[in-house]
Amino acid sequence: xxxxxxxxxxxxxxxxxxxxxxxxxxxxxxxxxxxxxxxxxxxxxxxxxxxxxxxxxxxxxxxxxxxxxxxxxxxxxxxxxxxxxxxxxxxxxxxxxxxxxxxxxxxxxxxxxxxxxxxxxxxxxxxxxxxxxxxxxxxxxxxxxxxxxxxxxxxxxxxxxxxxxxxxxxxxxxxxxxxxxxxxxxxxxxxxxxxxxxxxxxxxxxxxxxxxxxxxxxxxxxxxxxxxxxxxxxxxxxxxxxxxxxxxxxxxxxxxxxxxxxxxxxxxxxxxxxxxxxxxxxxxxxxxxxxxxxxxxxxxxxxxxxxxxxxxxxxxxxxxxxxxxxxxxxxx
Amino acid sequence: xxxxxxxxxxxxxxxxxxxxxxxxxxxxxxxxxxxxxxxxxxxxxxxxxxxxxxxxxxxxxxxxxxxxxxxxxxxxxxxxxxxxxxxxxxxxxxxxxxxxxxxxxxxxxxxxxxxxxxxxxxxxxxxxxxxxxxxxxxxxxxxxxxxxxxxxxxxxxxxxxxxxxxxxxxxxxxxxxxxxxxxxxxxxxxxxxxxxxxxxxxxxxxxxxxxxxxxxxxxxxxxxxxxxxxxxxxxxxxxxxxxxxxxxxxxxxxxxxxxxxxxxxxxxxxxxxxxxxxxxxxxxxxxxxxxxxxxxxxxxxxxxxxxxxxxxxxxxxxxxxxxxxxxxxxxx
Numbered sequence: 001x002x003x004x005x006x007x008x009x010x011x012x013x014x015x016x017x018x019x020x021x022x023x024x025x026x027x028x029x030x031x032x033x034x035x036x037x038x039x040x041x042x043x044x045x046x047x048x049x050x051x052x053x054x055x056x057x058x059x060x061x062x063x064x065x066x067x068x069x070x071x072x073x074x075x076x077x078x079x080x081x082x083x084x085x086x087x088x089x090x091x092x093x094x095x096x097x098x099x100x101x102x103x104x105x106x107x108x109x110x111x112x113x114x115x116x117x118x119x120x121x122x123x124x125x126x127x128x129x130x131x132x133x134x135x136x137x138x139x140x141x142x143x144x145x146x147x148x149x150x151x152x153x154x155x156x157x158x159x160x161x162x163x164x165x166x167x168x169x170x171x172x173x174x175x176x177x178x179x180x181x182x183x184x185x186x187x188x189x190x191x192x193x194x195x196x197x198x199x200x201x202x203x204x205x206x207x208x209x210x211x212x213x214x215x216x217x218x219x220x221x222x223x224x225x226x227x228x229x230x231x232x233x234x235x236x237x238x239x240x241x242x243x244x245x246x247x248x249x250x251x252x253x254x255x256x257x258x259x260x261x262x263x264x265x266x267x268x269x270x271x272x273x274x275x276x277x278x279x280x281x282x283x284x285x286x287x288x289x290x291x292x293x294x295x296x297x298x299x300x301x302x303x304x305x306x307x308x309x310x311x312x313x314x315x316x317x318x319x320x321x322x323x324x325x326x327x328x329x330x331x332x
Numbered sequence: 333x334x335x336x337x338x339x340x341x342x343x344x345x346x347x348x349x350x351x352x353x354x355x356x357x358x359x360x361x362x363x364x365x366x367x368x369x370x371x372x373x374x375x376x377x378x379x380x381x382x383x384x385x386x387x388x389x390x391x392x393x394x395x396x397x398x399x400x401x402x403x404x405x406x407x408x409x410x411x412x413x414x415x416x417x418x419x420x421x422x423x424x425x426x427x428x429x430x431x432x433x434x435x436x437x438x439x440x441x442x443x444x445x446x447x448x449x450x451x452x453x454x455x456x457x458x459x460x461x462x463x464x465x466x467x468x469x470x471x472x473x474x475x476x477x478x479x480x481x482x483x484x485x486x487x488x489x490x491x492x493x494x495x496x497x498x499x500x501x502x503x504x505x506x507x508x509x510x511x512x513x514x515x516x517x518x519x520x521x522x523x524x525x526x527x528x529x530x531x532x533x534x535x536x537x538x539x540x541x542x543x544x545x546x547x548x549x550x551x552x553x554x555x556x557x558x559x560x561x562x563x564x565x566x567x568x569x570x571x572x573x574x575x576x577x578x579x580x581x582x583x584x585x586x587x588x589x590x591x592x593x594x595x596x597x598x599x600x601x602x603x604x605x606x607x608x609x610x611x612x613x614x615x616x617x618x619x620x621x622x623x624x625x626x627x628x629x630x631x632x633x634x635x636x637x638x639x640x641x642x643x644x645x646x647x648x649x650x651x652x653x654x655x656x657x658x659x660x661x662x663x664x
Contacts, residue, residue, distance in 0.1 A: 149634045153485035153577035155527055155566065173525075177509035189614060193505075193571055195487055197612045197628060197643060206588065206607060206630030215633065228634035232577040232641060234487065237569050239525055245485035245564040245577075256538065275538060280529045282521060296529060298538030301547065302481045302560035309564060311529060 002030030004064055005329070006089070008057050008080055009071035010034035011043060013163035014094055017322035018069050023048050025326060035061050062087040067332060069325050070094060085122040090332060092124050092325045096209075099125040099217055106220050108132055109327040110268045111139045116331050124328055127221060128213040129320030130154050130233065133312055134244055135218060136292045136319065140266035141248065141259055141308075142222065149228045149249035152214065156198065156233060157283060159240040159316045161186060166239055173237070191237045198233035208233060241283035242320060244312040253305045256297050263294050268319065273297055281313035289315055290323055334362030336396055337661070338421070340389050340412055341403035342366035343375060345495040346426055349654035350401050355380050357658060367393050394419040399664060401657050402426060417454040422664060424456050424657045428541075431457040431549060438552050440464055441659040442600045443471045448663055456660055459553060460545040461652030462486050462565065465644055466576055467550060468624045468651065472598035473580065473591055473640075474554065481560040481581040484546065488530065488565060489615060491572040491648045493518060498571055505569070523569045530565035540565060573615035574652060576644040585637045588629050595626055600651065605629050613645035621647055622655055 005022070009015040015036070022029065034045050034052040043054040055061045057080055062068065068084040070077050070093040077095040084091050098104040098121070105115035106125045116124055127135075134152055141147060158169040168186040175182050175192075182190045189196045200209030207215075214231040236243075263269050270291035272281045280295030292314040300307025314320055337354070341347040347368070354361065366377050366384040375386040387393045389412050394400065400416040402409050402425040409427040416423045430436040430453070437447035438457045448456055459467075466484055473479060490501040500518045507514050507524075514522045521528045532541030539547075546563040568575075595601050602623035604613045612627030624646040632639025646652055 151483050151579050151632075151634060153564075155487070155568070173505060174509040177506040188610075190616065193569065194614055194616045195568060195570060195575060196614045197610070199610060202607050202610050205633065206628065207633065208610070230579065230632050230634035230639075230641060232485075232628070232643060234575070234577065236487070236527060237525065238527060243527060243566070245566065247483050247562065247579075275534045278520075278529070278531060278534050278540070282526055282528045284522065284526045296538065296564070300483075300562050301537065301539065302483060302562035307562075309562060311564060 002028055003066045004031040005029055005067045005069065006033040006035050006062060006065045007069045007071060008035045008084070010045060010054060011036045011040045012071055013159055013166060013317055014321045015071040016045070017317040018071055018325060019045060019047050021318070021322050021326040025330070027326065027329065033061065033065065059083050059087060062089060065089045067092065067329050069329065081123055090119070090122055090124065092126060092328050094126045094321055094325055096128065096213065098123050099127065100220065106217060107328050108135060108221055108324060109331055110136055112221055112223070113331050116328065126321065126325045126328065127217045128210070129160055129316045130156060130210065130242055130244065131214050131217040132320050132324055133242055133292050133314035134214065134246060135221060136268045137263055137266060137294045137310060137312060138246070138248065139222070140262050140269070144262055145254050146251040147227060147248050148251055150218070151230050151247040153232045153245045154234055155236045155238070155243040157236070157238040157240050157242055157316050158191060160242065169237060169239060187235070191235060193237070195234055195236045198235055238283045239287070240315060240317055241286035241313050242316045243281065243283060246310040246312060247300050248308045248310065249303060250306050250308070254308060256299055256308060259308055260297050263297070268292060269294055271295065280311050283313055286313035286315050290318055292319055334360055335398045336363040337361055337399045337401065338365040338367055338394060338397045339401045339403060340367045340416070342377060342386060343368045343372045344403055345491055345498060345649055346653045347403040348377070349649040350403055350657060351377060351379050353650070353654050353658040357662070359658065359661065365393065365397065391415050391419060394421060397421040399424065399661050401661065413455055422451070422454055422456065424458060424660050426458045426653055426657055428460065428545065430455050431459065432552065438549060439660050440467060440553055440656060441663055442468055444553055444555070445663050448660065458653065458657045458660065459549045460542065461492055461648045462488060462542065462574055462576065463546050463549040463553070464652050464656055465574055465624050465646035466546065466578060467553060468600045469595055469598060469626045469642060469644060470578070470580065471554070472594050472601070476594055477586050478583040479559060479580050480583055482550070483562050483579040485564045485577045486566055487568045487570070487575040489568070489570040489572050489574055489648050490523060492574065501569060501571060519567070523567060525569070527566055527568045530567055570615045571619070572647060572649055573618035573645050574648045575613065575615060578642040578644060579632050580640045580642065581635060582638050582640070586640060588631055588640060591640055592629050595629070600624060601626055603627065612643050615645055618645035618647050620650070622650055624651055
């Protein structure tokens with residue numbers, strides 16, 4: 001079964017990684033199309049042994065496509081996803097546009113692959129990157145012992161804000177090193193030698209958009225409105241892997257050893273938890289890796305017996321975005 | 333009352349800031365001595381309108397001193413602090429050597445100034461930087477509504493590992509910008525474009541030294557062994573201000589507005605919590621500032637009614653170290 005697949009937003013940070021994932025995983029492609037904005041039309045992108053010429057995203061360019069990987073922002077997705085569905089494609093959307101739509105499944109293949117079956121709108125949503133990275137290791141623990149509460153603080157890379165943000169971090173770092181003024185344009189504040197609260201806007205409860213995604217998307221993916229998640233999302237000067245400090249409260253007693261054993265066999269998870277060498281996941285370890293790295297598995301000493309602490313690192317562009325979308329396409 | 337004061341470790345990152353604080357706060361000095369290792373003897377340090385010549389730390393150099401600000405590592409403090417006490421001085425020690433000694437008070441002037449009165453060894457300990465920055469805003473809340481549990485994740489600057497670490501972050505950032513290999517010598521891992529778990533060694537429970545300081549020192553400073561603190565301490569590529577993501581559980585119901593009101597009047601605290609502009613504390617705001625900046629004051633939505641989340645930034649070298657020590661000297 002050879003599939004005709006289009007990547008919309010193919011020149012962006014996530015779009016490029018989608019092409020890389022499709023190539024690396026030998027996705028059964030009949031035809032592949034690289035689509036983007038009119039500004040990028042005509043650009044060449046390497047794919048396998050050939051070059052793809054980028055075309056503008058139009059109804060004509062989407063004709064005959066079976067699957068669309070949508071790697072554009074929410075506003076653009078609201079424009080292009082219905083167009084792709086109308087052209088007969090199933091859309092896997094990386095934006096936030098359809099994630100909380102009750103008619104669109106929100107899928108992490110290691111957690112709720114069965115959810116893709118019911119997609120009345122023809123659109124499957126790819127969760128937020130921080131949500132995916134957190135839940136890949138939390139889910140297998142939850143299967144054994146229900147997780148009731150999650151407190152998470154993130155250390156998020158520039159890649160989450162797209163390729164211009166990654167370029168800006170590189171450029172401002174060079175400016176800083178040269179003793180020149182740092183004047184951000186993509187981010188609202190300097191990121192070199194600095195960190196700041198995620199700049200998605202604050203809701204009436206004081207949580208920003210990114211934080212509420214972690215709460216609401218987890219409840220939807222787990223199909224468990226009662227799970228309580230409180231997040232603090234912070235941007236750090238790192239290029240492309242997110243880290244997360246996670247405190248979990250379980251319904252029943254649990255030990256770090258039991259958790260380590262479960263996580264050592266969990267799909268999509270790789271342990272990096274060497275207490276002798278004091279070695280735990282770092283962004284530089286996770287960049288370019290498919291798995292979510294998990295370390296610092298220890299008892300939450302503020303909740304003895306029933307709490308655990310984890311420290312995670314995952315590639316925001318891969319499992320946090322492109323890889324998860326391609327895995328959903330593989331399920332189809 | 334003009335005091336003869338010596339700074340031991342005067343050429344280090346904290347020692348230099350101690351001299352700055354003494355000058356800026358017009359500490360009533362009769363005489364000031366800058367002491368350090370034999371390697372630094374003869375160096376000149378600016379102080380007010382004059383130059384201090386650094387001398388080696390010896391019993392003779394300490395003779396006649398009333399107060400010693402000790403800004404060396406724990407091993408050196410164990411050598412020099414008794415020497416200074418023998419010479420008749422009161423020692424304010426910034427290292428971890430005496431913090432958990434029941435005969436040495438552990439003091440944050442905004443919290444437990446009365447503790448300095450009972451110092452049978454003649455040594456007063458200055459708490460860990462992350463502990464100070466966290467507790468300056470937590471204490472006034474705790475006075476109104478007992479805090480029972482704290483979950484904290486830190487974002488710690490290079491300055492916490494001393495001047496060589498700050499220099500290394502600058503040098504490796506320049507190397508990275510020039511496309512050269514990054515080879516850390518002070519830190520065990522690259523810090524530019526990376527973050528890592530604090531490299532103090534792990535105890536049998538999997539917590540590192542820095543994390544257990546936050547737990548045990550808080551219990552001692554609050555004189556409250558029952559307060560439960562679980563920390564995750566992470567180093568980030570920032571020069572000199574620490575940030576902390578803090579989740580607090582209270583004994584009684586509390587609202588963000590009530591907390592904001594308390595913190596707006598708390599000593600050592602400055603609010604930076606602008607929801608309209610989505611503006612909260614950043615390391616670049618806190619660097620060089622005496623106060624701990626507090627923002628993102630919101631309900632912990634995973635513990636409605638009884639939990640609060642805070643986001644803090646404080647200058648590790650000032651309130652986290654030098655300023656707190658000088659404030660203790662002022663109490664004397």
